[in-house]
Amino acid sequence: MNRPMPRKPKSPKATRLMAIDAWIDSAFYEIGFKASEIWETFTIFFRRFRYTGWKRVFFELLGEGFTMGAAGSVVMLALAMPAFEETEGNWRAQDDYAVTFLDRQGNEIGQRGIIQRESIPVDEMPDHVIKAVLATEDRRFFEHYGIDFLGLLRAMSENMRANSVVQGGSSLTQQLAKNLFLSNERTIERKVKEAFLAIWLEMNLSKKEILQLYLDRAYMGGGTFGITAAADFYFGKSVKDLNLAEAAMLAGLFKAPAKYAPHVNLPAARARANVVLTNLVQGGFMTDGQVLQARLHPADIVDRGDRNTPDYFLDWAFEEVKRLTAKSGVRSMVARTTIDMNLQRATEESVEYNLRQHGKEYGVTEGAVVVMEVGGAVRAMVGGRDYGQSQFNRATKALRQTGSSFKPYVYAVAMEHGFTPDSIVSDGPITWGKWAPKNYARSYGGGMDLTTALVKSINTVPVRLAKDYLDIPPIKAMAEAMGVESTVSSHKTMVLGISGMTVLDQATGYSVFQNNGMAGLRHGITQVLTRSGDVLYDWDKDATPPKRVLSTTAVGYMNSMMVQVPERGTARRAALPTIRSAGKTGTTQSYRDAWYIGYTGNYLAAVWLGNDDFSVTRRMTGGSLPAMVWNRLMTYAHENVDLKPIPGIENPFVDATVIAKAEAKQKKQEDELGDIERRPVLSGSTTRALRAIADVFKNSSVIDAPPEPETLSAL
Known part of the structure; x- marks a missing residue:
């Protein structure tokens, strides 16, 4: 009979390990048991909130609302961040610069800065002035928190009833946010930023401070900013002394200062003032009896004569002056500019004429032009059709794709790398990665x-x-290197102009071809002086010297090609009678933007046409309406001037046979330009001689002393 072997007693170490194992097993069991108890208790508790029927629907919607709210908060934060970036800097400070601007002839053309500094506190303004503004701009100003939803609904209903835009839904705070931080460009991004900034302003400022800033910063027509400056300009008095009729006229300017400016259209301004008086009654601010005298005796204005200020140019020149004199510490000064007011008016007229004549046909509403003379002086600038309607400068701030007008930059590099105008390159199908660009006509020439x-x-x-x-x-x-300051894309598609550029960028870049390969010549300010006459800046002495970015050989090659664009290429509508010009057209995808940048040996003009909302046009190309705008203004610009050849092009004149064919067209254009002030009929050489004589007398220590004989002989 087999007996079991006796077990050996376990060692103390093994006993301890078994005890630890048992403790771990027990601990996990206890944790699991407690967790199941807690979960069961939790489940039983929440079973009380399980509903059926309409209660369940309510709580389901509430839960989904919390989920959507959390997601929406993240989205709203993402949208708000770009808006809050606009508030960087000392935005509360009034601009303490005071600059008077002169044109190239020394005539005063406008001011910037000082009219924003002369502010009268809201508490010191007459009660009827404040009421007139609020009744027209924001009746619920003291009741909403930046965005007036009731006012927005009311405006929408009124606009639907009238089948047009007759009321705006923006609150006064939203308008201030736009004036302080944003532009007038009509985009969804700008409206989103405006809404966030309006709420931000309400959180950081009192209602009185918001109203004060609004009254001080708004454009009021006639080159004036702020109700204080407007009161002085239109009525020759302080805002404290305005009567109700005058206050109503000023209150009517905030939304459309150019349209209702009394010095431009007094009947329209009085009609608008009458609307403001009606708003005062309808809004409960005044009674019919209180506004009756203002209706019977409308406001009269001070006669300021024909004041047509180049406001887009002045805005740009103001920024240039501040940049050039930032280290001087001087804040009150006089700036001599390069603008030619005759050419400025001709440029404005050409844009407006062509948009009125052909805007609907091509589905285009806006345009911008920069005109420069050889040597880089900016002679004219149009940043839009109506400065009163929109102070957004499309010539210096709007980034629009350039299309084919970017190609000269590519060809310029090719000329510097050994290519010539006669070099043969294949025009055939090409693929670059996944990109397969095609020609406009969808055909190839080998x-x-x-x-x-x-x-x-x-x-x-x-x-x-x-x-x-x-x-x-x-x-x-x-x-x-040629002067483009906008960010140029590094993607391969940049070759065909996907990069956004300003009109000023394009004019600056193309001016290198006109100035024989030299860059850095663009300027709008020739001199800045203190009020006592001390020179703070002089272009001839203080400007950064120009630099060569294209060889004369490459410039000659480029100009020899580009003169043929208006002669036998895509810009035949730009061809000038008797004068050879060079240039390039540009049209972007879906016909959203159209360009023509062209130049002679005397002037260069960059023209852009399109729509603020980036909507497509009706197949408008750079060789159509932009070329027509360019042709009209450049025809005027070259009257009675000494023609200079384009670098690399010996003869500035068109062939005699072409001249004969262009005579009829030239006469017609001269007739159309008859309403523009003509240039002086003196030739360029005669004008220079007369100026030299004037300088002799000006610099003479004795006014009646005759000039030196050698000076006369030099003349």
């Missing part, structure tokens, strides 16, 4: 010289140049 490719605006040739011979970085570097 081997093609670069002149023909540029003149016909072929797409595949510059793409092939960039892909096979040049690469993107040198093209980007060339555009920047």
Whole structure:
């Protein structure tokens, strides 16, 4: 019989390990048991909130609302961050600069800065002035918190009833946010920022402070900013002394200062003032009896004569003056500018004329132009059709895709890398990664010289140049070296103009071709002086010296190609009678933007046409309406001037046979330009001689002393 072997007694170490294992098992069991008890208790508790029927629907919607609210809060925060970035800097401070601007002839053309500094506290303004503004701009100003939803609904209903925009829904705070931090560009992004900034202003300022800033910063027409400056300009008195009729007229200017400016259209201003008086009654601010005298005796204004200030140019020049004199510590000064008021009026007239005549046909509403003289002086600037309607400067701030007008930058690099106008490059299908650009006509011409490719605006040739011979970085570097300040894309599609540029950028870049390869010549300020006459800045002495970015050979090649664009290429409508010009058209995808940048040996003009909301036009190309705008203003610009040749082009005149064909067209254009003030009929050489004589007398220590004989002989 087998007996079991006796077990050996466990060691103390093994006993301890078994005890630890048992403790771990027990601990996990206890934790699991307690967790199940807690979960059961939690479940039983929340079973009390389980509803059926309409109660369940309510709580389900409430739960979804919390979820959507959390997600919405994240989205709103993401949208708010760009808006709050606009508040950086000392935005409360009034601009303490006071600058008087003179044109190239020394005539005063406007002021900036000082009219924002002369402020009268709201508490010291007459009660009827404040009521007139609130009754028209924001009746519920003291009741809402930045955004007036009731006012917005009322405006929408009124607009639907009238089938047009007759009321605006923006609160006074929203309008202030736009004036302080944003532009007038009509985009969804701007409206979102405006809403956030309005709430931010309400959180950081009192209602009185918001109203004060609004009254001090709004554009009021006639080149004036703020109700204090407007009262002085239109009525020759302080805002404290305004009567009800005058207050109503000023209150009517906030939304449309150009349309209702009394010095431009007094009947329209009085009609608008009558609307303000009606608003006072309807809003409960006054009674019919209180406004009766103002209706019977409308306001009269001070006669200021014909005051047509180049406001877009002045806004840009004001920023230039502040940049140039920032280290001087001086805040009150006089600036001599480069603007030619005759050419400025001709440029404004050309834009307005062509948009009135052909705007509906092409589905375009806005335009911008910069005109420069050889040497870089900015002679005219149009930043939009109506400064009173929109102070957003489309010439210096709007970034619009350039389309084919970017191609000269590509060809300029090619000329510097050994290509010539006669170099042959294949115009055939090309693929660059997943990108397969095509020509406008969807056809190909095989081997093609670069002149023909540029003149016909072929797409595949510059793409092939960039892909096979040049690469993107040198093209980007060339555009920047030529003066383009906007960010140039580094993507391969930049070859065909996807980068956004300003009109001023385009004029600056193309001016290198006009100035024989030299960059850095653009300027709008020739001199800045203190009120006592001390010179703070002088362009001839203090400006950064220009630098060469294109060789004379490359410039000659480029100009020899670009003169053929208006002669046999895409810009035939830009061809000037008797004068050879060079240039390039540009049209972006879906016809949203159209460009023509052209130049002679005397002047350069960059023209952009499009819509503020980026909507498409009716197949408008750069060779259509922009070329027509360019032609009209440049025809005027070249009257009675000494013609200069384009660098690399020996003869500035068109062939005699072409001149004969253009005579009829020239006469017609001269007749159309008859309402513009003509240039002086003296030739350029005679004008220079007369100015030299004037300088002799001006610099003479004795006014009646005759000039020295050698001076006269030099003249």
